[in-house]
Amino acid sequence: MALTPSTMLPLGSSLPGFALPDGTGRIYRHAELLGPKGLFVIFICNHCPYVKHINAALAPLGAEFAAQGVGMVAISANDVANYPADAPELMVTHAAEHGYTFPYLYDESQAVARAFDAACTPDLYLFDAHGKLTYRGQFDDTRPGGAPATGTAIRTAAAALVAGEPPLTEQLPSVGCNIKWKKADLSK
Numbered sequence: 001m002a003l004t005p006s007t008m009l010p011l012g013s014s015l016p017g018f019a020l021p022d023g024t025g026r027i028y029r030h031a032e033l034l035g036p037k038g039l040f041v042i043f044i045c046n047h048c049p050y051v052k053h054i055n056a057a058l059a060p061l062g063a064e065f066a067a068q069g070v071g072m073v074a075i076s077a078n079d080v081a082n083y084p085a086d087a088p089e090l091m092v093t094h095a096a097e098h099g100y101t102f103p104y105l106y107d108e109s110q111a112v113a114r115a116f117d118a119a120c121t122p123d124l125y126l127f128d129a130h131g132k133l134t135y136r137g138q139f140d141d142t143r144p145g146g147a148p149a150t151g152t153a154i155r156t157a158a159a160a161l162v163a164g165e166p167p168l169t170e171q172l173p174s175v176g177c178n179i180k181w182k183k184a185d186l187s188k
Helices: 049-068 088-098 111-116 152-162
Strands: 019-021 027-029 038-043 070-076 104-106 123-128 133-137 175-178
Touching: 019 104, 038 111, 038 152, 049 070, 049 088, 049 152, 049 175, 070 152, 088 104, 123 152, 133 152
Parallel strands: 038 070, 070 104
Antiparallel strands: 019 027, 038 123, 123 133
């Protein structure tokens, strides 16, 4: 597994617009996912060991954030031709198995992942109610094979957001598997 850090998009960046399908084809738009306090966007996939490590904490986090007025969405942008375990129909199964309480969307073109400057899975972004980035970084400081994931870092950032406090001054990059980018077709 290739260890890739997040790119740490500048704080204050605007929420990129998107309209993406879940594994069943239902389209979700960023504006409908934005809660009254903000939106948590996390790039994940089905097969990454770093995502597998945090999976048990994601569904409870989605419910907790919803109760606080923070929307949540997961997005997979991996090339499913080369990584079939991340195919949309398997995303539906994955979400059900893990009890996701939030939409799990597929970015087939990878344009949304590029708009976020996403680099790894998991890659996390927390936006305020005005669509301004207040957190980008790690879920917590656990890694596969270590202590169970708790989401301490993202929970702390969300608590500050909900309380109307300024963004955390210390934000550490997320690390995980690189997003599986499609190879450019050079024959065109």
